[in-house]
Amino acid sequence: MLSERLLSKTVGIGARQLFRSKGECARTLPAPEAGHEYLLYVHIPFCDVLCPYCSFTRFPFREEAARRYFEALRRELKMIHDLGYQPPSAYIGGGTPTIMMDELERTIDYMRELFPTIKEVSSETNPPHLDRERLKRLSHMVQRFSVGVQSFDNTLLKRMDRYNKYGSAEEIVERIQSVHDMFDTFNVDMIFNFPGQTPEMVSRDIDVFRTTGANQITYYPLMASPGSEKLMQTCFHGQVDYNLEKDLYNTLFDKMTAPVEKGGAGFYATDVYTFAKDRDAMIDEYVVDYGEYVAAGCGGYSFLGDDIYTNDSSLDGYCRRIEEGTMSVASHISMGHANGKRYRMGRELFGLRLDNRAWRRDFGKYIQYDMPVEYGYLAANGAFDKNNADELTLTRKGRYLVLVMMRQIFIGMNTERDRLRTLLPECERKMFADSAAKQIAAAKAADEAAGADQ
Numbered sequence: 001m002l003s004e005r006l007l008s009k010t011v012g013i014g015a016r017q018l019f020r021s022k023g024e025c026a027r028t029l030p031a032p033e034a035g036h037e038y039l040l041y042v043h044i045p046f047c048d049v050l051c052p053y054c055s056f057t058r059f060p061f062r063e064e065a066a067r068r069y070f071e072a073l074r075r076e077l078k079m080i081h082d083l084g085y086q087p088p089s090a091y092i093g094g095g096t097p098t099i100m101m102d103e104l105e106r107t108i109d110y111m112r113e114l115f116p117t118i119k120e121v122s123s124e125t126n127p128p129h130l131d132r133e134r135l136k137r138l139s140h141m142v143q144r145f146s147v148g149v150q151s152f153d154n155t156l157l158k159r160m161d162r163y164n165k166y167g168s169a170e171e172i173v174e175r176i177q178s179v180h181d182m183f184d185t186f187n188v189d190m191i192f193n194f195p196g197q198t199p200e201m202v203s204r205d206i207d208v209f210r211t212t213g214a215n216q217i218t219y220y221p222l223m224a225s226p227g228s229e230k231l232m233q234t235c236f237h238g239q240v241d242y243n244l245e246k247d248l249y250n251t252l253f254d255k256m257t258a259p260v261e262k263g264g265a266g267f268y269a270t271d272v273y274t275f276a277k278d279r280d281a282m283i284d285e286y287v288v289d290y291g292e293y294v295a296a297g298c299g300g301y302s303f304l305g306d307d308i309y310t311n312d313s314s315l316d317g318y319c320r321r322i323e324e325g326t327m328s329v330a331s332h333i334s335m336g337h338a339n340g341k342r343y344r345m346g347r348e349l350f351g352l353r354l355d356n357r358a359w360r361r362d363f364g365k366y367i368q369y370d371m372p373v374e375y376g377y378l379a380a381n382g383a384f385d386k387n388n389a390d391e392l393t394l395t396r397k398g399r400y401l402v403l404v405m406m407r408q409i410f411i412g413m414n415t416e417r418d419r420l421r422t423l424l425p426e427c428e429r430k431m432f433a434d435s436a437a438k439q440i441a442a443a444k445a446a447d448e449a450a451g452a453d454q
């Protein structure tokens with residue numbers, strides 16, 4: 001427990017400092033480096049309703065604003081192309097990418113025209129958009145489709161204000177069953193460690209997941225920024241408690257990987273918290289496959305070598321920059337070489353295997369000698385299963401320590417996104433205040449309904 005707390009604190013402080021924006025910089029990205037492969041990340045920042053736990057850059061959907069946005073986004077894709085990027089793969093995240101199908105399809109067509117190197121496209125969505133007719137064209141354009149479910153427990157869905165707009169657990173199951181075969185990989189995003197969630201509830205969620213037919217699941221640990229933590233406490237009537245996380249994680253890991261005959265899902269772990277039905281499934285977590293990526297869209301982060309570039313997180317600010325003919329880059333963070341190496345170490349371990357020969361090839365030493373403090377800390381805490389000149393792999397404890405590191409890095413990014421939100425123009429900030437009021441009202445209504453049922 002002590003090792004986890006220490007790691008959590010150290011990585012948490014480091015990530016908060018690292019992601020804290022240092023202000024304006026040149027409004028463009030550098031050109032790609034020869035021999036490097038960059039994933040393309042495309043952000044669509046609109047949702048029908050906003051969820052209380054979520055700190056991603058997203059705004060309540062309004063058609064006029066979204067049309068202007070998609071237009072600007074396509075212009076930014078062209079700018080990325082003109083810099084010389086030719087990504088092998090694209091990830092469209094949100095927000096809710098499928099919120100305007102005509103705009104999404106037009107954007108993917110254009111993206112494929114600009115970047116013929118793209119072999120596979122991933123896209124996120126929300127449950128109401130799982131409709132065969134709606135997805136007919138998209139299913140030929142996207143190889144991996146990922147729907148956010150979070151939990152199949154109706155009480156939790158009500159508390160997070162997803163039940164009314166995104167459907168009950170039963171409706172979501174039916175929707176997934178009806179479309180999962182349209183895509184090579186169909187992923188379900190879940191979250192564990194909501195206040196009040198028990199190992200039994202997680203285990204039940206996995207039983208329900210198994211009936212959907214989806215062939216992949218990503219089970220995120222709750223990553224609450226200080227801002228969303230307060231809202232969560234109001235909506236869920238409970239503290240976000242990271243002390244409960246390990247038990248929940250072990251429960252879900254065991255249940256996902258146990259053979260079907262023993263009541264498990266019989267899936268394979270493809271990274272610390274993603275599981276696939278097929279052992280050779282493509283590893284889709286873009287953080288694992290690609291260390292470097294270039295981002296288009298409001299609030300996007302580009303990771304290029306040891307540098308991070310962040311795009312304007314105001315909707316209007318983003319569109320205005322592009323309309324003025326510049327890229328949307330608003331700030332630049334230099335990670336430094338040491339942090340760049342830590343990032344690579346964490347990313348490879350997150351993918352469950354660090355290639356030690358490649359490490360020596362790139363940095364001149366095996367990781368045991370090259371990163372003695374980080375390696376030594378993890379080794380002393382029993383993190384490694386295989387630990388030799390070829391590779392490092394993780395024990396059960398090691399997987400959890402890597403999860404703690406990832407959680408703290410994402411909380412660091414979320415904390416910065418929250419801070420940037422307070423700097424948005426008044427009309428954009430007001431949308432969040434209105435949305436938080438709606439989330440609290442929905443949680444209250446859920447309480448009253450639960451009271452009336454008793």
Ligand SMILES: C[S@@+](CC[C@H](N)C(=O)[O-])C[C@H]1O[C@@H](n2cnc3c(N)ncnc32)[C@H](O)[C@@H]1O
Pocket residue numbers: 047053054055056093094095096124125126147148149150189190191220221222223224225
């Ligand atoms: C950012 S959303 C975008 C796609 C879609 N709107 C959705 O709700 O799934 C992608 C996934 O990130 C995960 N997520 C968002 N906020 C999170 C948080 N604070 N902690 C853990 N996971 C989170 C959720 O599982 C969500 O489905």
Ligand code: SF4
Pocket residue numbers: 046047049050051054055056058094095096126148
């Ligand atoms: S979890 Fe998905 S639907 Fe909810 S606010 Fe975040 S991006 Fe939007």
